[in-house]
Amino acid sequence: MYPCIPEHAGSVECPECGGNHSVCDVLPEGLMTVPECNQVANDKNIDALIPIYEIHQTDEDGYYTTVTPAIIMIDSESVAVLWCDPEKAKEWIYILEENDISNPMALANILKERLKQIAFDERVINGFEVVMRDVDHIDL
Numbered sequence: 001m002y003p004c005i006p007e008h009a010g011s012v013e014c015p016e017c018g019g020n021h022s023v024c025d026v027l028p029e030g031l032m033t034v035p036e037c038n039q040v041a042n043d044k045n046i047d048a049l050i051p052i053y054e055i056h057q058t059d060e061d062g063y064y065t066t067v068t069p070a071i072i073m074i075d076s077e078s079v080a081v082l083w084c085d086p087e088k089a090k091e092w093i094y095i096l097e098e099n100d101i102s103n104p105m106a107l108a109n110i111l112k113e114r115l116k117q118i119a120f121d122e123r124v125i126n127g128f129e130v131v132m133r134d135v136d137h138i139d140l
Contacts (some may be wrong), residue, residue, distance in 0.1 A: 001136060002053050006094050009021050009085070010022060010023060011101075019094070019095070019096060020094050020097060021093050021094055021095065022090040022093070022094055023092070023093060023094075023118075024073070024080070024082050024091070024093065025075075025093065026041060026044055026046070027044075027049075027082070027092045029074075029089075029090050029091055029092075030031060030084070030089050030090065031057065031067035031068065031069055031084050031089045032051075032063065032067060032068060032071075033066065033067055033068070033088060034051050034054070036082045037049040037051050037068065037071060040089055044103060045112055046073060046074070046075050047072040047074040047075050047076065047104070048052075048072075048073070048085060048105070048108070049071050049072070049073055049074075049109055050071060050072040050073075050074070050082075050110075050112055051068035051070070051071050052066060052068065052070040052071060052072060052112055052115045052116050052119065053068065053115070053116050053119040053120070053129040053130055053131065054066040054127065054130070054132060054133070055067060055068075055069055055086060055125070055128040055129060055131060057086065057128070066131050067086075069084050069085070069086045069109045069125075069128070070082070070083050070084075070095075070119070071092075071106075071110055072103065072108045072112055074104045074108050075101055076088075077099065077101050077102070078097065078098065078099045078101060078104065079097070079098045079099075079101055079104045079107045079108050080095075080096065080097040080098075081094075081095040081096040081097075081115065082095060083095050083096060085093060085126070086126060086128050087126065087127075091095060096111075099104060100139065102109075109110065120132060
């Protein structure tokens with residue numbers, strides 16, 4: 001889904017695509033559930049954290065859960081697509097960032113639909129099964 005990730009994760013300038021794949025220091029480490037995305041957005045005063053798709057995983061207690069390894073972050077006039085490697089479940093990496101956007105929510109919705117469809121078409125990303133349902137952003 002992200003051809004230059006994870007090989008170039010952490011790169012300020014990716015040699016493959018030219019993008020910034022640095023670590024996002026605003027978000028907490030680790031994969032998040034949809035409710036956790038909403039809570040973090042509220043806690044960090046981020047306009048929105050929109051999950052793109054979910055994968056199956058077990059939590060630290062061994063319980064079956066779904067988490068999102070890919071989100072869209074909207075903050076003021078910027079939109080960023082971020083990814084967290086499900087195997088390491090540590091830091092969030094910038095995949096794409098667009099600044100000075102007049103309607104960030106519209107761009108975020110377009111990106112979400114396109115990326116979600118790619119995930120649904122692939123069905124398995126980095127060895128993790130994609131949950132085949134729509135993920136909605138819910139404001140708390």
